[in-house]
Amino acid sequence: MGSTIKNIKLGVLALFTLGFAILFFNSTFFKAEASINGAPTARTGAPGEQTCTDCHNAGTNTGVFNVVAPSGYVPGQTYTIQVQHATTDTTRRAWGFELIPLTSGNAMAGTVANLNTNTRVRVSGTKSYVTQTSAGTFSGQTLSAGWSFSWTAPATNVGNVTLYAAGLQADDSGDESGDQTYVRSVVIPPITTASLVEISGRVLTPEGRGLTNARVTITGPNGVRRTTLTTRFGSFRLVDVEVGSSYVIDVSSRRFHFDSRVVQVMDNMTDIDFIGQYWNIRQ
Ligand code: HEC
Structure with a gap:
């Protein structure tokens, strides 16, 4: 009988020791780690x-x-x-x-x-x-x-x-x-190194008249494109263009052919004029 109680006591003691060991590892050891x-x-x-x-x-x-x-x-x-x-x-x-x-x-x-x-x-x-x-x-x-x-x-x-x-x-x-x-x-804060400028000009017929509704496309770095149509007087304007890159400018019209232009944009460019050619003359 006495030895059973002693065994139980030992068992409880062992459990307590184990419990404390687990507590110790969980708190101090891992917290310290x-x-x-x-x-x-x-x-x-x-x-x-x-x-x-x-x-x-x-x-x-x-x-x-x-x-x-x-x-x-x-x-x-x-x-x-x-x-x-x-x-x-x-x-x-x-x-x-x-x-x-x-x-x-x-x-x-x-x-x-x-x-x-x-x-x-x-x-x-x-x-x-x-x-x-x-x-x-x-x-x-x-x-x-x-x-x-x-x-x-x-x-x-x-x-x-x-x-x-x-x-x-x-x-x-x-x-x-x-x-x-x-x-x-x-x-x-972010630093925006790119300042924004405008590219504008006119699209003209071979006779020098403004061409309405010609499509002007600029293609910038990474192939990013923007498009606009010319006004009644043949003028176009694209704002918020980032400086420091070269852009390809294309003009398309059913009536005339326009050579593409490559421009290195460092500042505002306000007189980029395109003069059309008759398709048959070009061939
Ligand atoms: C979850 C609890 C806990 C948090 C939160 C905590 N620490 Fe501790 N840190 C401890 C324990 C545990 C120790 C080890 C006991 C000790 O050495 O102080 C310790 C020790 C350190 C020590 C060693 C220096 C010393 O006193 O022995 C440094 C340095 C330290 N912590 C930096 C930090 C910093 C910096 C932060 C907040 C960005 C932080 N601790 C947040 C629990 C924590």
Whole structure:
């Protein structure tokens, strides 16, 4: 009888030990895994996201947390982004951050990539976050810490992009208390290098009279086409043409033949005149 109770006690003890082991692994081990070697995703302070204070202390911000980004982006271009911590408080001895670039609709804006082993990219659904690695906590380092990684802007102009970042200035104590959490966001507007100009002129008969309703087509880079018809006086006008490319201009009419022209558009071109030829003369 006594030994049965003893066995039950041992069994309960074993279960408790196992339970604690599981709890330990779930909380401390995996949380630590999730955090020293990169913060868990969605903690940048972006709309709908938490920050590091989900687990770490908010603390009092006596230091500086900064994101250095370009003042504007050209679609498709790659930039180096820097995240920097600085403080005079020498009890700050471990460092971290997490950053994501988002559109104003909170969609991922472009792509992020590591430049060295101090950062890593963690993916959650359609979103990619840059955060520190274990090496990138710079454990024991005082006064400042920083990371660099690359950001490739979206291939097209998506409007303003905001870099949302949360930073941690930790005390390297091995627990989450005694830390300081910072947040920062930086807006990067698009740079439109292409300025827009007008192309206009007249389409004339062989006798020099304006030809009505002739079809004028311009074909730009990547085969993009635009078409317009000439007015009663034979004039045509196409606005919002991007400078810096060459365009092929074609005129088509049932009555006359027109040679196509190739123009290098650097500025407004307002007197591009076409003079028709009789089809039979051409043959
Ligand atoms: C889900 C909980 C959780 C969240 C959220 C979290 N961490 Fe942690 N973090 C931990 C745990 C657990 C540890 C390991 C214990 C420790 O060493 O502090 C840790 C440790 C760290 C360390 C090592 C320094 C230290 O104090 O030992 C850094 C740096 C760090 N986290 C950065 C961050 C940053 C930056 C964020 C927010 C962008 C963040 N963490 C969000 C749980 C979290």
